[in-house]
Amino acid sequence: MQALLLIAHGSRRAESNDEVRTLTEDLKTRAGASYSIVRCAFLELAEPSIPDGIELCVKDGATEVVVLPYFLSAGRHVVTDIPNEVRGKQEEYPQVNIRIASYLGANAGIPDLLLASASVPA
Amino acid sequence: MQALLLIAHGSRRAESNDEVRTLTEDLKTRAGASYSIVRCAFLELAEPSIPDGIELCVKDGATEVVVLPYFLSAGRHVVTDIPNEVRGKQEEYPQVNIRIASYLGANAGIPDLLLASASVPA
Numbered sequence: 001m002q003a004l005l006l007i008a009h010g011s012r013r014a015e016s017n018d019e020v021r022t023l024t025e026d027l028k029t030r031a032g033a034s035y036s037i038v039r040c041a042f043l044e045l046a047e048p049s050i051p052d053g054i055e056l057c058v059k060d061g062a063t064e065v066v067v068l069p070y071f072l073s074a075g076r077h078v079v080t081d082i083p084n085e086v087r088g089k090q091e092e093y094p095q096v097n098i099r100i101a102s103y104l105g106a107n108a109g110i111p112d113l114l115l116a117s118a119s120v121p122a
Numbered sequence: 123m124q125a126l127l128l129i130a131h132g133s134r135r136a137e138s139n140d141e142v143r144t145l146t147e148d149l150k151t152r153a154g155a156s157y158s159i160v161r162c163a164f165l166e167l168a169e170p171s172i173p174d175g176i177e178l179c180v181k182d183g184a185t186e187v188v189v190l191p192y193f194l195s196a197g198r199h200v201v202t203d204i205p206n207e208v209r210g211k212q213e214e215y216p217q218v219n220i221r222i223a224s225y226l227g228a229n230a231g232i233p234d235l236l237l238a239s240a241s242v243p244a
Contacts, residue, residue: 013195013198015196016195019196020195023236026233027236030233068236069244072226073133073138073141074141078244099243101241101242102243102244103244104194104235105141107239110145111145113226114192114226116231117224117226118157119223120223120224120228121221121224122191122223122224122225
């Protein structure tokens, strides 16, 4: 059973965290049969943490967890912090295949999405 | 003459800022006839600043500047800081139409892009 765990930075603004939770619900709807479990977790400032998010996926029955960084650049959070948070849980659950996916900003579709956003008023 | 000004947060990591500059070059290629001028600017930690970025567009001959926030959530930076940075330049150049576009995270294409990224290993 495959789980998708969307990782956001987390914000002091509750609305920003709720925006991530709403997006996660949307992902769940679109994921169809690809991911039986779709959850989100936060690097800091909001709950659940990344280890807690992985734990919830495992408790849901996940045998594979795809950790998906909702980040635009390959900064310290993507390169170091997220892998560090994942490592402990991988050691705790060696039978679960935890894989970190490419961060959103690396997606080749970003430029076209930006050009589309440019036509939409704030 | 219409300019597109991509606004990123800015990072202490030079590579992250360079990632934004590379993206801007890509946008320039894809923008075709829609935007004669495509530039980037940073809210903090990198150059040019937002006012300097607008200034550069105006010096290039822009009569319209679309300010495009490369941000994932409608946090303080999107809601308050970017509009504040833009305001002074709009007052300085009343003949230039400066318009703030919707931030990237609000784009309805984000969920599908995330599902595509989930299949790509980090």
